[in-house]
Amino acid sequence: MRPLLTALLSDPDLTTSSRVADLTLRGFARGGLCVPAGGQATVPELLAAALPDGTVRTGVRATSVSTHAVATERHGxxxxxxxxxxxxxxxxxxxxxxxxVPDFHPVTVLHHAAEEPVPLGAPEPSFTVCAGRDEDGAEDAAPVSHTWVASAVDPSRAEPGRTLVTSVVLGERSAEPPAALDKAARGQLARVYGTSTDRWELLAAYHDPDAVPAMPAPHDPCRPVRVLSGLYVCGEHRDTSTPRGALVSAERATEQILRDFGRPAVPGQLAQEAAA
Ligand SMILES: Cc1cc2nc3c(=O)[nH]c(=O)nc-3n(C[C@H](O)[C@H](O)[C@H](O)COP(=O)(O)OP(=O)(O)OC[C@H]3O[C@@H](n4cnc5c(N)ncnc54)[C@H](O)[C@@H]3O)c2cc1C
Structure with missing residues (x-):
């Protein structure tokens, strides 16, 4: 279970609250894993498309907020x-x-492109969780926590005829220079996929030191979303460090705003599902 939990929680030391680990396993067993077709940006694009024109402005950085104004870096x-x-x-x-401000689990994502199908003749998309150590026990040679053929899950992620393999490095090793990680990952990925990775192209290596808010015990998945009347906060850091946690906290914040402004607030759909 350790490699699977490590991958699901982005937490190689498994310091996450066991209740959160239980919830995460439950979510995995019930719903599996998912990525949005077309890339991560598809989700906010779909949410924005459901709103009246002009409601959402992107590329605007807020520099300060109060109950009656939002100051921005370059937009007044x-x-x-x-x-x-x-x-x-x-x-x-x-x-x-x-x-x-919570602690964070760092993450580096490596994207490799191959000219051929990976693995050759694979019947269906797979998600491979690596054991953390190489077969000969050498951890240095095996930095990747988990890997999947992203273009088999979502063909729009690769050019026609090419294959996109996405691999994730967790913990301290994620801070290593991309070239060193790429070199170490290639040997491991060759063994995982049973094919040579010598000709694979490293398309990108994204490192985020603040990728996933840590959730050590005792973790409160219901942190307040109301700072004061007129000032609210939501996001995965108020709930659990997942898209679902972000959405549930947004639902809680919305209900609170409606209540503060004297509007009828209906219990959120996600909260109802969780209670069922
Ligand atoms: C590397 C990585 C890979 C992941 N892969 C998956 C996956 O495959 N599937 C999955 O389901 N989940 C995945 N997740 C988890 C998912 O991305 C998060 O759980 C989710 O995005 C959290 O949503 P959020 O709204 O709390 O924060 P975010 O999605 O981070 O949204 C916060 C937004 O605020 C903006 N912002 C920040 N500061 C300012 C400012 N001053 N002014 C204006 N805007 C600002 C940011 O630009 C950002 O758009 C992944 C997470 C990471 C780190």
């Missing part, structure tokens, strides 16, 4: 009646001083 100040801060935990704490 927007007056408002209330603010809901929906950034990651570190930005939220910068905009709302006093908010707790």
């Amino acid at each position: 100040t927007f007056p408002c009646e209330a603010v809901l801060v929906a950034t990651g935990a570190r930005s939220a704490a910068a905009l709302l001083p006093g908010l707790r």
Whole structure:
């Protein structure tokens, strides 16, 4: 179970609360894993498309917020009646001083392109969790925690005729230079996929030191979303470090805003599902 939990929680030391680990395993058993077709940006694009034109502005960085205004880096100040801060935990704490900043699990994602199908003749998409150590016990040679053929899951992620393999490095090793990680990962991936990786092209290596907010015990998955009347906060750092956690916290914040402004608030769909 350790390699699977490590991959699901982005936590090689498994310091995550066991309750969160139980919830994560439950989610995995019930729903499996998913990525949005077309790439991660598809999700906010779909959410924005459901709103009236002009509701969402992108590329605007907020520099400070109050109950009646949002100041931005290059777009002036927007007056408002209330603010809901929906950034990651570190930005939220910068905009709302006093908010707790959690520790984070760092993550590096490697994207390799191959000219041939990987693995050759594979019947269906697979997600491979690596054991953390190489067969001969050499951890140095095996930095990848988990890997999958992304273009088999979502063909739009690769050019026609090419294969995209996405692999994830967790923990301290994720901070190593991309060239060193690439070199070490190739040997491991060759064994995982049973094919030579010599000709694979490293398309990108993304490192995020603040990728996943840590959830050590005792973890509170229901952190307050109301700072004061008119000032609210949501995001995965208020709940669990998953897209579902982000959405549930957004539902809680929305209900709170409606209540504060005297509007009827219906219990959120996700909260109802969780209670069922
Ligand atoms: C490397 C990696 C891979 C992942 N892969 C998957 C996956 O395959 N499938 C899956 O289901 N989940 C995946 N996740 C998890 C998922 O991305 C998160 O759980 C989810 O994005 C959290 O949502 P959020 O709304 O809390 O924060 P975010 O999605 O981080 O949204 C916060 C937004 O706030 C913006 N922002 C920050 N500061 C400011 C500011 N000052 N002004 C204006 N805007 C600001 C940011 O640009 C960002 O768009 C992955 C996470 C990581 C780190």
